Amino acid sequence: xxxxxxxxxxxxxxxxxxxxxxxxxxxxxxxxxxxxxxxxxxxxxxxxxxxxxxxxxxxxxxxxxxxxxxxxxxxxxxxxxxxxxxxxxxxxxxxxxxxxxxxxxxxxxxxxxxxxxxxxxxxxxxxxxxxxxxxxxxxxxxxxxxxxxxxxxxxxxxxxxxxxxxxxxxxxxxxxxxxxxxxxxxxxxxxxxxxxxxxxxxxxxxxxxxxxxxxxxxxxxxxxxxxxxxxxxxxxxxxxxxxxxxxxxxxxxxxxxxxxxxxxxxxxx
Ligand SMILES: [Zn+2]
Numbered sequence: 001x002x003x004x005x006x007x008x009x010x011x012x013x014x015x016x017x018x019x020x021x022x023x024x025x026x027x028x029x030x031x032x033x034x035x036x037x038x039x040x041x042x043x044x045x046x047x048x049x050x051x052x053x054x055x056x057x058x059x060x061x062x063x064x065x066x067x068x069x070x071x072x073x074x075x076x077x078x079x080x081x082x083x084x085x086x087x088x089x090x091x092x093x094x095x096x097x098x099x100x101x102x103x104x105x106x107x108x109x110x111x112x113x114x115x116x117x118x119x120x121x122x123x124x125x126x127x128x129x130x131x132x133x134x135x136x137x138x139x140x141x142x143x144x145x146x147x148x149x150x151x152x153x154x155x156x157x158x159x160x161x162x163x164x165x166x167x168x169x170x171x172x173x174x175x176x177x178x179x180x181x182x183x184x185x186x187x188x189x190x191x192x193x194x195x196x197x198x199x200x201x202x203x204x205x206x207x208x209x210x211x212x213x214x215x216x217x218x219x220x221x222x223x224x225x226x227x228x229x230x231x232x233x234x235x236x237x238x239x240x241x242x243x244x245x246x247x248x249x250x251x252x253x254x255x256x257x258x259x260x261x262x263x264x265x266x267x268x269x
Contacts, residue, residue: 065134068161069111072253075164079112079266082129087264096132110136113156115233116168117143117175122259124168127266136162142175142229143167144200145236154242157252165237165252168266169230170259176225179205180218204228230256230269 069075086093113136114124124130124137136156138149156162169176178194179201181187189195208225209216216224234256237243246252256269 065111068109070161070163070251072163072251075111075162076253076255076268078134079128079130079164079166080268083127083264083266086127086129090126090264093126093129100132104133108133108136108160110134110156110160110162112136112164112166113138113153113160113162114166114168115139115143115145115149115153115237116166117141117170117173119170119173121261122168122170124166127168127259127264136160141197142173142179142201143169143233144175144197145233146196146200150237150240153237154240157243157246161251163252165243165254167230167233167237167254167256168259169226169233169256171226171261172222173226173229176201176205176229177222180209180221180225183209184214201225201229204232226258227269230258234269 065078066074069078111134114128115138116122116124118139118141124135124139128135136152138152138156140146140149153165157165175197179198182198183202183205205225205228208221208228211228212221212224234254238247238254243252243254247254257266258269259266
């Protein structure tokens with residue numbers, strides 16, 4: 001999960017707060033639900049020491065944020081603002097700083113988990129104009145969800161306390177296009193692991209074909225399949241028991257979004 005084979009540090013919020021969660025009792029309740037993480041090896045994921053609330057106030061960041069963001073709406077607004085910066089001034093994307101990097105070395109408080117396509121044109125940190133430590137990012141082609149992907153998102157929510165999960169699809173997604181083409185051609189499995197991507201995207205792709213009709217323009221069909229793929233993934237995540245628990249407690253929102261390759265804009269669905 002990080003370079004050199006080391007595990008990523010996780011903030012526990014305990015080193016300077018004596019176990020009192022910065023966001024109060026609600027988080028203590030959430031910690032009860034965290035036993036799964038400990039049981040399945042939270043230590044193996046590299047539970048590190050916390051920076052403590054506010055101690056690493058986005059050190060050196062050009063767009064500082066509260067060290068710990070627990071409100072889903074606030075997290076969403078941070079992403080909206082970041083994407084607006086990127087779309088309007090992509091050349092001004094800031095580099096990070098040594099101070100920021102060093103401040104984060106002992107712990108992290110990302111304010112959003114982003115499950116996005118692996119497409120090279122859609123890196124979440126760039127399109128949302130965020131810095132080191134801001135986003136807990138999971139990427140697969142077509143942002144397809146498999147067990148390790150779900151586990152990663154669960155980890156971000158339950159252990160790092162990210163208040164927002166974004167499923168980020170994008171215009172002209174190659175994985176979705178390949179799925180539509182496989183359906184149209186009736187081609188069988190290739191025998192490669194790519195088949196798993198196509199099988200995962202097949203249901204929303206079929207739904208798009210049914211909605212628009214097989215004779216619909218390819219571009220429109222692809223856009224509709226991209227949108228339905230994102231919505232299906234949002235539904236799958238929202239229904240996951242671990243994420244559903246966090247949502248029920250008001251600690252989490254799961255939202256879908258699509259990215260426009262030309263404009264650089266993210267549209268939340
Ligand atoms: Zn894609």
